[in-house]
Structures are given as C-alpha cells and as structure tokens.
Amino acid sequence: xxxxxxxxxxxxxxxxxxxxxxxxxxxxxxxxxxxxxxxxxxxxxxxxxxxxxxxxxxxxxxxxxxxxxxxxxxxxxxxxxxxxxxxxxxxxxxxxxxxxxxxxxxxxxxxxxxxxxxxxxxxxxxxxxxxxxxxxxxxxxxxxxxxxxxxxxxx
Amino acid sequence: xxxxxxxxxxxxxxxxxxxxxxxxxxxxxxxxxxxxxxxxxxxxxxxxxxxxxxxxxxxxxxxxxxxxxxxxxxxxxxxxxxxxxxxxxxxxxxxxxxxxxxxxxxxxxxxxxxxxxxxxxxxxxxxxxxxxxxxxxxxxxxxxxxxxxxxxxxxxxxxxxxxxxxxxxxxxxxxxxxxxxxxxxxxxxxxxxxxxxxxxxxxxxxxxxxxxxxxxxxxxxxxxxxxxxxxxxxxxxxxxxxxxxxxxxxxxxxxxxxxxxxxxxxxxxxxxxxxxxxxxxxxxxxxxxxxxxxxxxxxxxxxxxxxxxxxxxxxxxxxxxxxxxxxxxxxxxxxxxxxxxxxxxxxxxxxxxxxxxxxxxxxxxxxxxxxxxxxxxxxxxxxxxxxxxxxxxxxxxxxxxxxxxxxxxxxxxxxxxxxxxxxxxxxxxxxxxxxxxxxxxxxxxxxxxxxxxxxxxxxxxxxxxxxxxxxxxxxxxxxxxxxxxxxxxxxxxxxxxxxxxxxxxxxxxxxxxxxxxxxxxxxxxxxxxxxxxxxxxxxxxxxxxxxxxxxxxxxxxxxxxxxxxxxxxxxxxxxxxxxxxxxxxxxxxxxxxxxxxxxxxxxxxxxxxxxxxxxxxxxxxxxxxxxxxxxxxxxxxxxxxxxxxxxxxxxxxxxxxxxxxxxxxxxxxxxxxxxxxxxxxxxxxxxxxxxxxxxxxxxxxxxxxx
Ligand code: FES
Ligand code: FES
Numbered sequence: 001x002x003x004x005x006x007x008x009x010x011x012x013x014x015x016x017x018x019x020x021x022x023x024x025x026x027x028x029x030x031x032x033x034x035x036x037x038x039x040x041x042x043x044x045x046x047x048x049x050x051x052x053x054x055x056x057x058x059x060x061x062x063x064x065x066x067x068x069x070x071x072x073x074x075x076x077x078x079x080x081x082x083x084x085x086x087x088x089x090x091x092x093x094x095x096x097x098x099x100x101x102x103x104x105x106x107x108x109x110x111x112x113x114x115x116x117x118x119x120x121x122x123x124x125x126x127x128x129x130x131x132x133x134x135x136x137x138x139x140x141x142x143x144x145x146x147x148x149x150x151x152x153x154x155x
Numbered sequence: 156x157x158x159x160x161x162x163x164x165x166x167x168x169x170x171x172x173x174x175x176x177x178x179x180x181x182x183x184x185x186x187x188x189x190x191x192x193x194x195x196x197x198x199x200x201x202x203x204x205x206x207x208x209x210x211x212x213x214x215x216x217x218x219x220x221x222x223x224x225x226x227x228x229x230x231x232x233x234x235x236x237x238x239x240x241x242x243x244x245x246x247x248x249x250x251x252x253x254x255x256x257x258x259x260x261x262x263x264x265x266x267x268x269x270x271x272x273x274x275x276x277x278x279x280x281x282x283x284x285x286x287x288x289x290x291x292x293x294x295x296x297x298x299x300x301x302x303x304x305x306x307x308x309x310x311x312x313x314x315x316x317x318x319x320x321x322x323x324x325x326x327x328x329x330x331x332x333x334x335x336x337x338x339x340x341x342x343x344x345x346x347x348x349x350x351x352x353x354x355x356x357x358x359x360x361x362x363x364x365x366x367x368x369x370x371x372x373x374x375x376x377x378x379x380x381x382x383x384x385x386x387x388x389x390x391x392x393x394x395x396x397x398x399x400x401x402x403x404x405x406x407x408x409x410x411x412x413x414x415x416x417x418x419x420x421x422x423x424x425x426x427x428x429x430x431x432x433x434x435x436x437x438x439x440x441x442x443x444x445x446x447x448x449x450x451x452x453x454x455x456x457x458x459x460x461x462x463x464x465x466x467x468x469x470x471x472x473x474x475x476x477x478x479x480x481x482x483x484x485x486x487x488x489x490x491x492x493x494x495x496x497x498x499x500x501x502x503x504x505x506x507x508x509x510x511x512x513x514x515x516x517x518x519x520x521x522x523x524x525x526x527x528x529x530x531x532x533x534x535x536x537x538x539x540x541x542x543x544x545x546x547x548x549x550x551x552x553x554x555x556x557x558x559x560x561x562x563x564x565x566x567x568x569x570x571x572x573x574x575x576x577x578x579x580x581x582x583x584x585x586x587x588x589x590x591x592x593x594x595x596x597x598x599x600x601x602x603x604x605x606x607x608x609x610x611x612x613x614x615x616x617x618x619x620x621x622x623x624x625x626x627x628x629x630x631x632x633x634x635x636x637x638x639x640x641x642x643x644x645x646x647x648x649x650x651x652x653x654x655x656x657x658x659x660x661x662x663x664x665x666x667x668x669x670x671x672x673x674x675x676x677x678x679x680x681x682x683x684x685x686x687x688x689x690x691x692x693x694x695x696x697x698x699x700x701x702x703x704x705x706x707x708x709x710x711x712x713x714x715x716x717x718x719x720x721x722x723x724x725x726x727x728x729x730x731x732x733x734x735x736x737x738x739x740x741x742x743x744x745x746x747x748x749x750x751x752x753x754x755x756x757x758x759x760x761x762x763x764x765x766x767x768x769x770x771x772x773x774x775x776x777x778x779x780x781x782x783x784x785x786x787x788x789x790x791x792x793x794x795x796x797x798x799x800x801x802x803x804x805x806x807x808x809x810x811x812x813x814x815x816x817x818x819x820x821x822x823x824x825x826x827x828x829x830x831x832x833x834x835x836x837x838x839x840x841x842x843x844x845x846x847x848x849x850x851x852x853x854x855x856x857x858x859x860x861x
Contacts, residue, residue: 026399101520
C-alpha cells in the first residue's frame with residue numbers, strides 16, 4: 001500500500017516511501033526526524049501539530065500526506081535562519097520566557113508566524129483569536145501573547 | 156530515513172566511575188568533568204517548573220561559576236540520588252538545597268586541597284569559573300583533583316554565598332531549554348528515537364469494568380503490518396514498524412474483541428449523594444476549644460456546603476514511554492515523577508530483580524501531579540518483554556489519556572461558623588469528604604494501570620495518602636474553637652495526586668466563608684482577614700495585594716474578589732484578587748484580571764516563580780469555570796477536548812504577579828500555591844457582581860442568569 005511521494009519541506013525535497021493515508025504529522029516526525037510538531041490529540045482540537053502550508057498555519061495530525069505534497073511545508077525547524085540564528089518569533093518566545101513545559105510551543109510559534117506574516121501589528125484580540133485552537137495546559141497564555149507582541153515589533 | 160535522535164537534554168558521556176549515591180556525599184550530587192565543567196545530579200525531573208535552572212543557579216553561586224559551565228543530570232536510577240518523587244512543590248526545598256550544600260562543601264574542600272598543595276593559606280585562594288586561583292597559581296578543578304572526584308560529606312557549617320553574595324541566586328535568569336524547544340530540538344520523551352525503534356499502542360477496554368469475552372486471534376494475526384499482538388488477560392497491545400500503522404492496528408484489533416461492558420460506575424447526576432453514602436473512615440485532625448457547643452449556642456451561625464468534581468491532569472501531550480528489554484534487563488525512559496519508585500514497582504510487576512531494571516526520567520508535557528506517565532511506562536515494559544531487542548515507543552492516544560489517567564478526586568466540604576459579639580470568629584467546624592490524593596507507584600503493582608487488566612488480581616490500591624484530603628482544611632486564621640474532620644471514601648474513579656491536592660477545595664470553602672463572615676460582621680473582607688491573622692508575613696502579603704487593587708474601577712456586572720492562603724499552612728503565602736465580568740444574559744463568567752502577591756521565603760529565581768504562579772492562576776480559572784470529568788455508567792465520557800473543555804486564549808485572564816523575596820528565610824516551592832486562592836477569589840468576585848454564592852464547581856451558568 002506504500003507509494004513514493006515527494007514532499008517539499010523547509011526548502012528541501014524529500015522522496016518518501018509511505019502509506020499515503022498517513023497523516024503528515026507522523027511523516028514529519030518519524031520519517032524526516034523533524035520533532036518540532038507534536039502529537040497532542042490527533043483530533044484537530046489542540047494545535048500541538050501546527051505546521052505552515054504555503055505560509056498558512058494548518059493542523060497536521062489528520063492531514064493525509066498525499067494531500068500535503070501540493071504545498072510548500074514549513075516546520076518550526078525551518079524557521080531557524082541559515083546562520084543558525086532564530087526567527088524573530090522564536091527569539092521573542094525565548095526573550096519573554098513564554099513557556100513552562102513547552103509542549104504547546106510548536107503550535108504557538110507556528111500560528112504566530114502565520115499571523116504576523118499577514119498582520120504585523122495585531123491587537124490583543126486578534127492574537128487571542130488566532131491562537132484559540134492552541135491549548136496550553138500550563139497556563140503560559142499571558143507570556144505567549146506578550147511574545148507575539150514583542151515579535152511584531154521586531155519584524 | 157530518520158537518523159537516530161538523541162535528546163538535547165541527555166548527556167552523552169557515560170556516568171563517571173566512583174559515583175556515589177549516598178545523599179550525604181558531595182560526590183553523589185556533583186562531579187567535576189574533564190573539560191572543567193561541573194555536572195550536577197538531581198533526583199528530580201524538569202516538569203516545566205524550571206528546576207534545572209534553579210539548581211544551576213544555586214550551584215553556580217556556591218562555586219562562583221558561570222551557568223554555562225554547569226550541566227544537570229536529571230533523575231536516573233543508579234546514577235542520581237534516590238529523591239523519591241518530584242512532587243508537592245518540594246524540589247527547591249529538598250533537591251536544590253542539598254545541591255547548594257554540596258556545592259558549598261565542594262568549594263571548601265577544593266580550596267583546602269589547593270592550599271595544601273601550593274602551601275598558600277585558603278584565605279588567599281578563590282574559585283572562579285571552574286578554576287582555583289591564587290596569587291601566581293592557577294589550576295582547573297580537574298587538574299587539581301587529578302581526575303578524581305571530590306571526597307567528603309556535605310558540611311552544614313560552610314558559608315552559603317546564596318544567602319550573602321546572591322550573584323546568581325535571586326536573579327530572574329532565563330531558562331535555557333526554551334531555546335531548544337523553539338528550535339524544535341528533541342526535548343521530550345515523546346521525541347526520543349533509537350535505531351530500529353518500533354511503535355506500540357494499547358487497546359484499552361471500553362469501560363472501567365470491561366473484560367474480554369472473546370478475541371479473534373486468527374483474524375488479528377492476519378492484519379497487515381502487525382509485528383506482534385500481545386495479550387495478557389485484559390491487557391492488549393499491538394506493535395508495528397510505523398506509528399500510524401500501530402494506531403490503525405489498535406482500532407482494527409479492537410473491532411475483533413468482544414468486550415463485556417457491564418456498568419461499573421454510579422449515576423453522575425447523583426454523585427454527591429453517592430459519595431456521601433459510601434462507607435467512610437473518619438478522623439479528627441483539629442479539636443480546639445469546643446466548636447460544637449459554641450456553634451449550638453450561636454444565633455448567627457453560617458453554614459455552607461462545597462463540591463469540587465473529579466478533575467483531569469489533562470496533559471497537553473499524552474503520556475509516552477520508550478522501553479527496551481534484552482538479556483533479562485529492562486530499560487525504560489519515562490516522564491515519571493519518581494525514577495526509583497517506578498523502578499521498584501516495575502520490578503514487582505515484571506517479577507524481575509530491581510537491579511535489572513533501569514529507569515531514566517526524561518521531560519514530558521506538563522503533568523501537574525501523578526498522571527498516566529507511570530502507567531504508559533509499565534505498559535511499554537510489558538510489551539517490550541514480548542518483543543526483546545528493539546526499543547518500543549508507546550504513546551497514549553487522547554482518549555487513552557483522558558479515560559485512564561488517575562484523576563484528582565471529587566471532594567465535598569461542609570462548613571459551619573459563627574461570630575462573637577465583637578464580630579470576630581468564635582467557632583468553626585469543618586467536615587471534608589474525599590478519596591485519597593496519592594496513589595503513586597509504591598511497590599505494589601496495583602498502582603500501575605496495566606496491573607488492573609492482568610489475570611492476576613493485585614487488588615485495589617486503596618485510598619492512599621490521606622493527608623492530602625485535609626490539607627489547608629484548618630483555617631490559617633485565629634479561631635478559638637475549631638474542629639476539623641475528614642471522611643475518607645473509596646470513590647468510583649481512579650484517582651491520585653493533582654496539583655495542590657485537597658487544598659484547592661478546602662481553601663475554596665474557607666475563603667468563601669471568610670467573605671460571608673466578613674459581610675455578616677459588616678467588615679471589609681481584607682480587613683476582616685487581617686484581623687484574624689497573627690503572622691506578619693501573611694499580613695504584608697495581603698497589604699501588598701491591597702495596593703495593586705486600590706485603583707481598580709468596576710463597570711456594570713463586574714466584581715472584585717479576594718482570597719488568601721498559606722499553602723499547607725506552613726509554606727508559601729499567596730494573596731489573590733480577581734476581577735470578573737458576568738454576562739447576566741448567558742451566565743457566562745469572564746475573568747478579566749487576576750493579581751497575586753506571593754512570598755516563598757528565599758527566592759531562587761523570581762521569574763521562574765512568577766511563571767509558575769501565573770500558570771497556576773490561569774489553570775485554576777479553567778478548573779473553576781469549565782472543568783469536570785464526565786462519565787456514564789460504563790466509562791469516562793470526557794475523552795477529548797470537546798467533552799473536557801478548558802480555558803482557551805479568547806477567555807484567559809490578564810495576570811499580574813508580585814514576588815516578595817526573603818533571603819533570610821528558607822526557600823519553599825511555590826508551584827501549587829496559586830491554585831486554590833485563584834478559584835476562591837473568582838467565586839468571591841462573582842458574588843460581588845451578582846449576589847450569587849457559587850459553592851459547586853465548575854461554575855454553573857444557569858445560577859448566574861438574571
Ligand atoms: S494534535 Fe493536531 S490538533 Fe491536536
Ligand atoms: S507550556 Fe506546557 S502546554 Fe503550554
């Protein structure tokens with residue numbers, strides 16, 4: 001049942017031999033060794049698995065990989081610049097120490113990148129609305145909002 | 156295609172020889188590495204509480220060494236000292252303080268060694284960034300020790316620079332692990348990967364009391380992609396090469412099992428009366444004066460009954476473990492809170508000698524107490540034994556986690572209190588109904604979930620730790636006649652420790668009634684509390700809070716409430732205020748802002764303390780407004796985030812925290828302190844806004860509609 005698919009991830013092309021129904025999340029994590037996106041619910045309810053598809057934030061836990069081949073996929077690993085320095089959104093999360101356990105961070109960072117690429121001066125409400133899908137059990141919300149605002153200034 | 160990935164937090168070097176595990180030896184906490192860096196060993200695990208940064212700070216201070224030169228080895232059996240569990244906010248009090256003492260003792264031992272060797276008085280030598288320096292002498296610690304480790308015991312008489320110099324301690328130093336996380340590096344147990352690792356899933360029963368009637372093994376064996384099916388009694392697991400393959404197999408195998416789904420749970424709509432009718436073990440914890448007599452004679456007695464539902468830990472990332480079995484040896488990587496207790500219990504479950512089992516703790520998703528971590532580790536171990544020679548990674552699905560984790564128990568508190576003629580509290584009677592608050596792995600396999608599915612009957616783990624139930628049930632206020640009793644029941648759901656244990660419900664009750672008594676006494680609620688406190692630190696904490704809220708203005712349908720507690724009546728002080736808005740049309744409560752003042756004695760890292768306090772405030776608001784484990788007669792029905800909703804970004808309050816630092820006091824862990832006062836302040840604010848007293852959680856909107 002496997003097919004060979006080609007995926008475009010973080011600027012590179014990958015040929016993968018895989019069951020095409022496999023959700024993108026497992027392909028990124030297990031086939032490509034990209035650990036950033038996380039399994040939180042597998043039900044499109046929590047945002048832990050967020051990636052960017054053609055610049056838009058999308059949940060990867062139920063998206064069959066055969067549908068992902070059409071997109072330019074960007075993961076949190078792909079935000080890091082060539083010289084190893086952090087993307088302004090990543091840097092802002094570090095600066096504001098916007099995490100406790102950090103399991104939700106991937107989703108928070110990726111959704112924020114998508115938000116800021118379309119709107120470089122979001123209001124509090126716009127940030128809250130954009131991150132509404134993203135669950136943070138640790139209650140790091142106020143720091144995360146602050147980090148998004150800090151990032152907006154740097155961009 | 157994937158290359159083996161190792162955790163960025165995992166040390167690559169093998170444990171050094173000569174490593175002691177005796178908690179009195181310097182060497183068991185601290186070692187000097189060849190490259191001049193220092194490795195700290197803690198039996199605790201990073202749970203997002205920032206403990207690794209805190210232990211680096213205390214060690215850096217005593218050794219006057221930059222943080223970058225210090226690495227931390229978290230809990231691992233046979234490597235770190237046995238410090239029990241990372242729980243009860245005790246990591247700072249216990250582990251960090253031992254490490255501080257070890258580092259200070261190490262400093263003195265090294266200076267003495269250099270002094271002898273160079274024939275220079277100790278007073279002319281100092282330690283800086285991993286080197287001992289004198290007038291014209293200098294050596295790295297490693298050179299000085301000639302590759303050996305520092306010998307000697309912890310010396311409690313040495314100077315603690317953390318109390319005097321405070322170059323690192325008390326500073327809001329940033330955590331380093333957040334950068335690794337935003338880079339997407341492998342930080343969590345969920346991210347562990349080993350060459351040839353395979354994936355497993357467990358087919359959990361569809362109900363608390365379900366048993367297998369029949370299972371079509373032939374059909375299952377023919378399923379494509381199946382590497383192994385494991386069945387032991389009612390425990391069923393599948394192993395596959397690919398993770399998604401294992402997930403699909405879990406579903407398919409389940410369709411080939413016929414389960415007996417006899418009801419095992421009570422009717423939730425009558426839960427309160429069900430719990431109160433259970434046989435209870437009653438104990439008196441406080442009996443001062445004669446509360447019963449004074450209450451009987453009072454004409455102003457107030458009574459109130461409170462209820463808190465079963466709550467979930469609800470970790471963002473479902474529990475996960477990797478297990479490897481070979482040559483009669485087992486190694487498990489787990490986000491458990493206690494590596495040694497899990498090892499002891501696993502050894503019993505697996506009927507293996509303890510020293511053939513190795514448990515390494517690796518960070519997971521924030522757990523807030525005893526969640527499914529140990530259970531998934533035990534399940535992975537059972538599967539690994541049936542599939543030796545390859546690493547088995549097992550992660551629970553969302554419904555495994557929500558359905559089977561040990562919850563925080565439902566509780567009830569009944570209070571009666573009265574005032575004297577001067578408006579002071581004369582008598583207070585408290586009755587607490589609760590299941591236990593800790594069923595952590597205790598060597599009996601029945602503290603591990605899969606033991607309940609095996610053929611052998613390990614029995615019910617029982618009520619477990621009783622102390623959690625009446626924690627903070629006795630008010631911290633001065634009350635001449637006081638009686639506190641706990642009624643322990645064994646409830647229908649699996650339970651264990653959840654952040655702040657019984658304090659959450661007890662303080663909700665105490666602080667609600669304090670507000671009612673203040674009203675009856677016609678006093679300002681803050682003033683009323685202060686009049687009943689004798690502890691200057693408590694009063695200062697409340698007065699600081701008063702300043703934060705002095706200028707708050709309230710609009711229509713808004714209310715401001717306050718609450719206070721000293722956690723366990725002996726550790727952290729926390730004063731809290733909440734501003735809420737209640738939509739009288741829908742009854743929806745919006746917590747707009749929360750203010751907290753916390754004092755946890757000596758502060759090791761004020762930003763870490765703030766972060767944990769803020770997180771607790773938001774989590775507590777979520778508990779109060781939204782959370783309740785739901786079940787039908789067969790099973791838990793809150794199996795996803797739709798059926799177990801929690802507070803999300805559009806509704807999270809703004810939070811503001813002030814930390815009072817008291818370097819002259821011992822530090823106490825503060826991770827649980829804000830939970831109870833937050834909810835209490837919220838319900839008090841709801842009362843101010845609506846005149847309705849909320850005594851049953853989660854807040855029932857119907858009561859608040861005008
Ligand atoms: S894992 Fe995809 S939304 Fe939760
Ligand atoms: S930081 Fe733990 S889930 Fe957000």
